[in-house]
Structure formats: structure tokens, C-alpha cells
Amino acid sequence: MRLVVVSAGLSVPSSTRLLADRLAAAAVGGTAARVEVVELRDLAVEIAHNLTNGFPGRALGSALDAVTAADGLIVVTPVFSASYSGLFKSFFDVLDKDAIAGKPVLIAATGGSSRHSLVLEHALRPLFAHLRAVVVPTAVYAASEDWGAEGLAERIDRAAGELAALMTGLSAAADAATGAVGAGPVPRAPVTTGTVTTGSATAGTVPAPAGTVPVQAGATPVHGVPARAASAGGFEVVPFEQQLAALRP
Structure with missing residues (x-):
């Protein structure tokens, strides 16, 4: 299985990337997935060009292909003006509208204050519902005061466990469906009135x-x-x- 992490952090080091790495480590612990990280900071210029000319550059094209081929996604954005960052939204604007339909997605965000925690529910969850992704029930928000405080590690483990369960379940279902296709038609039970x-x-x-x-x-x-x-x-x-x-x- 393939787990792709999309991080929209801008600084180095980045608390957004730190949260993304912790979520990925917790999710991989429950699956046999390999992790690939997409740093949107490195793709900012190509994303802007794609928005204006409609053609992705080589690095952006590889990132879009990785997201499309993923079995699960972890997406993390910093909070800008009470919502996701423009860079984060622009990346998903240039992604094909059907690319993540049906894929399990764990949403997360970072910010300077806990007052912005509802960004997960009023901005990120509707965005990925519009893209027809399967958003895990637990979302993770990390404010500056949450690092090292009680509760963050538990939220990370719970959200990552939900993502791992969905990825494993969907992968098993896909394998079963593939086997059923080669096994011929499944006999139907008798139908009564x-x-x-x-x-x-x-x-x-x-x-x-x-x-x-x-x-x-x-x-x-x-x-x-x-x-x-x-x-x-x-x-x-x-x-x-x-x-x-x-x-x-």
C-alpha cells in the first residue's frame, strides 16, 4: 500500500511538517504502507504556472500522480486567515476532480491558537467531501501550546488508527474483488415471491x-x-x- 502525505508548511523547520510526520509514523505502524511526502512549498511556482497555463511542470506532475495513485492520504495545512492556506487550496484546485474519490483521507492543521481548531470542520472537511474522499472521523489540530501537552499524542494515534483501518479494509476488499472477477459468476440464491x-x-x-x-x-x-x-x-x-x-x- 502507498500512503502519501501532503504538507503545506512554509517555514523550515515547520510545525506543519512535524505534525504530518507524526501522523504518518503512527499510521504506518498499523499497515504495511510505504510513505511518500509531498512538500507544497517546493511546488509553489509550478502550482501558480499550472493555474495560469493549465499545464503542470515535471515536479508538480509527479506529485499529482503520487496523490492519484495513493491508497490513503494525510493532508496538513497551517491556518491562514481562519482557513487553509492558499497554497494548500491551489494544489487541490489543479488536482483532477476525480483523483481522490473514494480514497481515505486524514485531515490535520496547525495554528498559533486553539481558537482556530474549527478550521478542520468548517473548511477542510467540506473541501474533501466535495472531492468525494472518505474523510476519517477524527481530525487533528495542533496549536502552539499543544506540543508536548497531554492529549495530542492520543488524538494522533486515534486518527492514524482510523486511517490505517480504512486503508487495510479497502485494500482487502479490492483484493477480494479482483479474485472474484477471475473466479467466474457467483451463483445467486433462489428468489421467492x-x-x-x-x-x-x-x-x-x-x-x-x-x-x-x-x-x-x-x-x-x-x-x-x-x-x-x-x-x-x-x-x-x-x-x-x-x-x-x-x-x-
């Missing part, structure tokens, strides 16, 4: 559509989707939180 009921009166018996499972009367909907019968050959709607918990070591 189902009854449609209204209250206690039976409205009639209708054939069940191919590949579906009869809906039990009175089944509780989950997020607006009727619960399906948990019978032989049937399916059960499982909330995302339970699926994520099952992937954790």
Missing part, C-alpha cells in the same frame, strides 16, 4: 424482483432505507460505524 402488506391487510402477492430480498412488514428503516430480511440468502443493512469498528485491529 414476497407479499406487500398495508397494516394488517394483505394488498396482494407480487413476484420479487431478481436479486432482491422480500421486505418484512414493520421493518425499521435505516437512514430512510427499509431494513431487509436477515434470512438465508438475504442482506442486512449495517451502519457505517459498525463496519468501521469491524475493520479495527
